[in-house]
Each structure stands twice: as C-alpha cells, then as structure tokens.
Amino acid sequence: MAVVVRRDAGIYAYEASLRRAGFELIAGADEAGRGACAGPLVAAAVILPAGRSGRVPGLADSKLLSHAQRERVYPEILSRAISWSVVCVENLECDRLGMQQANLAALRRAVARLDPSPDFAITDGFSVDGLSMPSLAVWKGDQVAAAVAAASVIAKVTRDRIMDQWHQELPQYAFDIHKGYCTSLHQERLEQHGASSIHRQCFENVRRAGRVNPL
Template sequence: MSADFSRETQAIATGFWPLAGIDEVGRGPLAGPVVAAAVILDPGKVPAGLADSKLLSAARREALFDTIAGTALAIGIASVTAAEIDAINIRQATLLAMKRAVAALPLAPLKVLVDGNDPPPLPCPCEAIVKGDALVASIAAASIIAKVTRDRMMARLAQLYPAYGFAGHVGYGTAVHRAAIQEHGPCPEHRYSFAPVKGVWQR
C-alpha cells in the first residue's frame, strides 16, 4: 500500500503551508550515524509509489530518491554521529537528527508531520503519526531520503573499515558483524554505548 497526500491536503486547507514530513533511520545499528530527513513535497508533483522505505527494494528506493530529489520543493538532511549517540543516548540523538534536518530545510515549515509517537522539539507545530512512513506521503518521502543517504554513508564507511562488512548489514548487529567486532574490536564508527561493545571497550 502506498502512502497518500491526504493528511497534507487537510493541513494545507487549514493554512499550514509549507508543511514538511520528517523521519529518521538508524536507531538500532551498532555502528554508524542516525540520519534524518525532512521533505516538503510539491502538492502538484507528489511522486507515485511512496511507501515505508523498509518495505521497498534497494533499487526502488534509489529510483524514488532521485524522483523526490527532482520534484520536492525542499529537502533537509542531517545526521548525528556514533560519538554523539554515545554522549547523549539514542533517543536524544534521534530527536536531534530530526531537529537538524528541519533546520536544514531552505523553506521554514509552518507545520511538521513526523513518524512515530516521539516528536522532536521544534519552533513550529509537530504532529506525530504512528506508522506515518507507511501512510503519509511526506513522511514516506523523508524515510526514503534518510534510508538511501544512510546506506550510502555506510557504503563509504565499508571502504574505510573493510573488516566489518558495513556495506552488507549497514551497521546492524548481524552475526557476521558481531563476530567481526569480537575479532577486531570496534572502530571509531561503532556505538560504544550499545551491546556488544558496551562494557567491553571504551571509546
């Protein structure tokens, strides 16, 4: 099922425009940043097939990334590093990434729609929508932008730290990844506050 633009249409009708959707990717991995994106779609050019990025193939995400980048009125992308995650915890890092993504928009939104039930502190109204990345077009677009961006970042880190296989698991705690940590120890891109790194190695 594709996300639709009806929630945005309702908001626009009540004067909330520009309106952005935001989402983040990377709460669970053992390595790499958490990445957030904010997207203001053009109401006249909403891409077809927007959906939760986790449900799309890599090829489909890449294609939609290009379509969104070519049609959206504004996109903001931001990340929070592994070291920052260790310093402030993953929840605060996620909220910070979303706040940074909204701040990076070249248009200041009058309202923001965010996936989940834990909205970031923002200078404008923010509505949290459970499963928003599957239901709301702007949030789905943000989830795709964030996911593709983070995957590309992890592919670059895979070249810097080839022992860990980041390109395959993008930092998640797979058996292969955990075995690599045990064999080689963590690298600077690992989250030292996450098991199995926590309590074994210090940053």
C-alpha cells in the same frame, strides 16, 4: 480545527487534510540508523508540493522498498521537493546524548534546516520538542504520510551510502552488507576484530567487544 484522516485514505491524505486546515508547506521528517550499533544516525526532512507535482512515483516507506526501488525513488523526491534537508549525528554524539535524545535532535535539526520553513511538521513516531511550527507525531508515519515516507527514503539512501563508504575503509566489518545494524554477521565480526572508531559505545554488544581499533 480538527483534522481527521481515514486509515485507508492513502499516503497523501495527511497533507491534503492539513492543507484544507490552512497549512500550505507541510514537512515530513524521519530517521535511519536508530537501531544500528555503528555509523551515524541520519535524519531527513522534506516538503512536497501540493497536487500532481508532489506525487512521487513508487513512493513508500523506505523499509518496504528494495535497494533498487529506493535508488529510483530518491532522485524523484529531490527533483520534486520544494525543500529537503539531511543531517548526520555521528556515533560519538549518539554516545553522548543517548539514542532517544540523538534521534530527537536529528529530527529537530533536519526540520530547522528546511528553506522555506514549513508551516507544519509531521514526524515519524516521536513528538519532537523545540520546533518553531505546529507538529504532529504519527505512529508509522512513513507508511501513511507522503512527506514522511519521502524523508525516510532520503535518510535511508544517504545512510546506506555512508556505510558503503565506511566499508571501503573497514572491510573487515562488512558494513556494505549489514550497514551497521546488529545482525549475526556484524556480531561475528565485532567479536573477531573488536569495535572500530565508528561503533557506538552506548550499545552493550559494542562495549563487550572491547578494544576500539583506530582507522
């Protein structure tokens, strides 16, 4: 059965169309930290209920929300979700797998941990093989599908909190400001202090920074 969704139909339209096609439990999955050169890659998956109870006030792609907005939306998602999960792929595994495979592995694990298991999964951007249910990769899915947007918020909030904790251990890198992404400030601190043990050696700028400082 074909599922057609208009671009201007709103953030809940994908799930509504899939439910009309016979899929009841619809998961969205997204990640945070793919482009960072330090810290973990974090993926989340969410199943929101149908109807009004699944409509999260203020929900949008995490990148379109401020820190304060994400912090307000985050508990709303957790309280309304039928199921949610979050997984971390640490920097050493990112180095071993490469970022593309680490990203797919993280999304796959996040969906697999949902209980109950979804009937259908929507992933942001990339098709994810190895899922036990039908799935659809949606370009900019975190902007057009509510469950993916919810997953993006969970992943982003979780990862930001992890990087804030790392800032307490490694304040010289200013992880509380750039969260491990490749900003000019981060590069300046890398060149000044060298790489830490949570930096990803698969990034050339990290390898150029030289030594790995132990905790």
